[in-house]
Amino acid sequence: EVLLLESGGGLVQPGGSLSLSCAASGFSFSSYVMNWVRQAPGKGLEWVSAIRGSGTTYYADSVKGRFTISRDNSKNTLYLEMDSLTAEDTAIYYCVKDNIVGAIHHNDYWGQGTLVTVSS
Amino acid sequence: DIQLTQSPSFLSASVGDRVTITCRASQGISTYLAWYQQKPGKAPKLLIYAASTLQSGVPSRFSGSGSGTEFTLTISSLQPEDFATYYCQQLNSYPRSTFGQGTRLEIK
Numbered sequence: 001e002v003l004l005l006e007s008g009g010g011l012v013q014p015g016g017s018l019s020l021s022c023a024a025s026g027f028s029f030s031s032y033v034m035n036w037v038r039q040a041p042g043k044g045l046e047w048v049s050a051i052r053g054s055g056t057t058y059y060a061d062s063v064k065g066r067f068t069i070s071r072d073n074s075k076n077t078l079y080l081e082m083d084s085l086t087a088e089d090t091a092i093y094y095c096v097k098d099n100i101v102g103a104i105h106h107n108d109y110w111g112q113g114t115l116v117t118v119s120s
Numbered sequence: 121d122i123q124l125t126q127s128p129s130f131l132s133a134s135v136g137d138r139v140t141i142t143c144r145a146s147q148g149i150s151t152y153l154a155w156y157q158q159k160p161g162k163a164p165k166l167l168i169y170a171a172s173t174l175q176s177g178v179p180s181r182f183s184g185s186g187s188g189t190e191f192t193l194t195i196s197s198l199q200p201e202d203f204a205t206y207y208c209q210q211l212n213s214y215p216r217s218t219f220g221q222g223t224r225l226e227i228k
Contacts, residue, residue, distance in 0.1 A: 106169035
């Protein structure tokens with residue numbers, strides 16, 4: 001069974017930093033692209049960042065230069081380091097596994113999410 | 121950036137109804153489109169990928185179609201557990217992706 005368990009969310013002041021983790025199990029972690037997707041309260045879904053098994057990284061323009069995605073394949077863990085946080089970063093952050101069938105990618109498993117609140 | 125526009129944003133329907141949600145892309149994305157269902161307080165759940173392929177375990181009353189810029193999600197006969205918010209997602213610019221704004225499906 002695929003499990004994705006996020007942790008590290010909480011309350012942080014504007015301008016502060018926070019680190020999220022996602023412990024993965026039930027699949028060959030190093031073989032899959034992993035993503036962070038967020039959802040502001042009462043709003044829609046926003047893709048934040050992705051990382052290939054090799055470590056190549058991708059970011060949404062809204063977080064580029066402030067957030068850093070990384071992974072430790074030996075620990076089956078995905079990370080998101082968030083700096084210079086603003087109120088607009090307040091959201092539930094989901095850890096999301098990619099899958100590929102043929103040449104078609106899709107996000108087949110999502111964690112339960114961890115809430116990040118940026119407020120003074 | 122590729123934008124996705126879902127319509128309607130809100131839909132009221134009854135158990136047993138057939139409903140269709142549309143997702144339009146700002147440029148052609150072939151069939152690189154997925155649909156998700158999200159219930160309050162829960163993570164999104166994958167329903168359909170590659171525009172029309174049903175994810176394992178998803179009931180056959182869900183179906184998807186389309187290619188290029190226009191896509192539809194159809195629920196053939198609404199069940200009580202189907203009342204939720206539905207999102208489309210484009211993966212043409214993979215691994216970057218974008219989501220539609222969502223369609224909230226409520227009981228009439």
